[in-house]
Amino acid sequence: MGGHSEPSQIQSIIMEIRLPRLILALLVGAVLAILGAVMQGLFRNPLADPSLIGVSGGASVGASIVIVTAGGAMLSPLAGLSMVALGAFIGGVITTLVVYRVATSSLGTSVTTMLLAGIAIGAIAGAFNSLLSYFSDNQMLRQISVWQMGNLGGANWQKASLMAAVSLIIFSLLPGHAKSLNAFLLGESEARHLGIDVQRIKRQLIFLTALGVGVSVALAGLIGFVGLVIPHMVRLLIGPDHRALLPASALAGASLLLIADSIARVVVLPAELPTGILTALLGAPFFVVLLLKQRGEI
């Protein structure tokens, strides 16, 4: 900013650029981490993450299609949202629906089938992405790869408010499912014997994940690591009880993304690094230390 900026200029930078970006970082980090915890509970697998149900892969394809066909700069009819964001959201939701349909029979939704279908659909999405990249020119290629690294640089109040609305839905509905998620860890039929309507809750959790991750990815691109590793780290520290795990994961995810984004913004001034690079660089070593510590205890 330098020493010559007018006070009013500084104020408008803070209010119009920094503050919405800070809010977006906090909310996206919290939502990705809490939904990671939900997916790990639903799949009874500590290595699950939201991308398992196809939402990230689909979002990637959606974004790439828009970048390649429309150049990516166009604004959509929705205020403040680029066509790329809209394409990513639609792509993410469509793939999740396909994965969900494949795994759902008259007997209910099989999480194992869903996991495998997610891998299959993810592979198709990856192939589409490569195909689109192959036919892109240099500028499109760069746009695609920067988008895939995840970036909070384009934050504004419209994006922050949209994310706030989605977060509000997620944070008000998820705590009510914490006990059910605990029972899910026993197995689905055990959860049913504990009086839990497994199919209804599964459908709701998958819907909330598609919504939350779809919007996060649309607004901030692919930010890896948060959804997979934050819940895992928090579980190592405080145990698997979702009544504590869900809020603690949200807090940890928000903190990590805020710190990562702040560093991404200043570390190579005057340029900026994509935030997704920093989340992995910051979080992974910490995770390795936790694993080493846990290895010592067992």
Add this chain to the structure above:
Amino acid sequence: MSIVANDLSLHLSGFDLLRNIDLTIEAGKVNVLVGPNGAGKSSLLRVLTGEIKPSKGDVLINQQPLNDWSMQDRANLLAVLPQHSELNFPFTAAEVVGLGRIPHKTGFAKDQAIIAEALALVDASYLQRRLYTQMSGGEKQRVQLARVLAQIWQPSDLGEQFLVLDEPTAAFDLSHQQLTLSIVKQLADRGVGVLMVLHDLNLAARCADNLVVVNGGTIEASGTPEKVLTKELIHQVFDVQSVIAEHPVAKTPLVIT
């Protein structure tokens, strides 16, 4: 009151797993299912507990069809212990047993007291703070047993309660096998209807009020162990030659092969 199965049949992927089964599980009685591998014992348990819908026939709990009970009410009446548990997350034993209190709204303090009592009953108090993932097979199974006991710890306003156990003693040493049988008998004395699959005919003979022999998807025989366990039946069902003696102390049948 009771769990009643009327003319149950189950066909799955071209196989007749169960054929025309009539069965009554009375409250206050210990009912034991025995039979060779693949006889349909587990299928029968799954139909009786509502996990699979029968192809024909119906199941009533306390005179009301299984599916007419709300899931919550059913969980107050019926607790089920599966043979294997998928639990793979580091809950403490107390937390696992606490899951059995999910269908109830008795409050934290009461639940904690029940959890401690249930763990003490299965000789697992020392496991309370230990992580489930670090326990031996027998310890895990005892904690799971405590969980289903906690689920039906107190009588319900909705009627008699039932406990279904699929081979509960498989991972247990001798003393914990005996402990399980005595817990099951205490529950029956309290009025709970117990249905359990066992492989050991002598264990079954020691604790069963009603012994049900399943073979080829049908019920081959049922009644008191004295009536059911004959040389001929054991040869016919298990294809094994045996001698039936009398237990010198308990006076129950003793199958010697």
